[in-house]
Amino acid sequence: MTSLPPFRSLVLVGAGNMGGAMLTGWLNSGVPGQVITVIDPSPSPEIADRISQAGARHAVTPPAGLQPEIIFIAVKPQVMDAVLPPLKGVMSADTVVVSVAAGKTLASIEAHLGEAGMVRAMPNTPAMIGRGVTGAYANPKVSEAQRAQVQALLAVSGPVEWVAGERDIDAVTAVSGSGPAYVFYLVECMAEAGRKLGLPADLAMRLARETVSGAGELLNRSPEPASRLRQNVTSPGGTTAAALAVLMAEDGMQPLFDEAIAAARRRAEELGS
Structure with missing residues (x-):
């Protein structure tokens, strides 16, 4: 303390x-x-x-x-x-x-x-x-x-x-101020994808929730950058690599986050006007 x-x-x-x-x-x-x-x-x-x-x-x-x-x-x-x-x-x-x-x-x-x-x-x-x-x-x-x-x-x-x-605070708002909601929604999306593969909804949610909270704690405790921790999980030609090929495609997760976080910053600027 x-x-x-x-x-x-x-x-x-x-x-x-x-x-x-x-x-x-x-x-x-x-x-x-x-x-x-x-x-x-x-x-x-x-x-x-x-x-x-x-x-x-x-x-x-x-x-x-x-x-x-x-x-x-x-x-x-x-x-x-x-x-x-x-x-x-x-x-x-x-x-x-x-x-x-x-x-x-x-x-x-x-x-x-x-x-x-x-x-x-x-x-x-x-x-x-x-x-x-x-x-x-x-x-x-x-x-x-x-x-x-x-x-x-x-x-x-x-x-x-x-x-x-001061203008940087609107970008901070978009990344970390609103950021917890993005992570919570990631849990929802993972759980829903698991449900669609046949898992019981409550089990899929428990798996997604514990995975994200555990990964966050690993990120908190590890001195390694996020990119290295991601690579540590990814075996060439394995299941993680197959999923990341979709998420990291040209029209995958990065451009979506670019658009979402830019929208959050615009809204922060609007609230200040």
């Missing part, structure tokens, strides 16, 4: 799946509940209990008098325009704003909050079990010390990869 640096005051706006996962990670890493304020109109009973047990503060709207070091915004992009204006009153000159709302640009956030140190971050849902990955971009107003604080908060859910330009 990674220990976080001391914080004076943190505000978490939105305690849904992602916000709740971050809150749990912070508390488990040693952030005292007393320095955390959670702003959410209707947290789940589980999150409400976690807030209460940790001694954190819960509010429906930003409480007067707060001047947090970091405001962490974990709401859906569609509600950002409603959520942001009340936050301006609790910001100080040293407050850093971290947004995980897909597509929402720093300029659109500044339109509500004014110029400030801001970070756009894109975690993914495995953050809920501490196995996520987050892409992040910091604007020039974020100091090195502030960036280190944000890094520590984001890292409770897995590795953090900083990108050089």
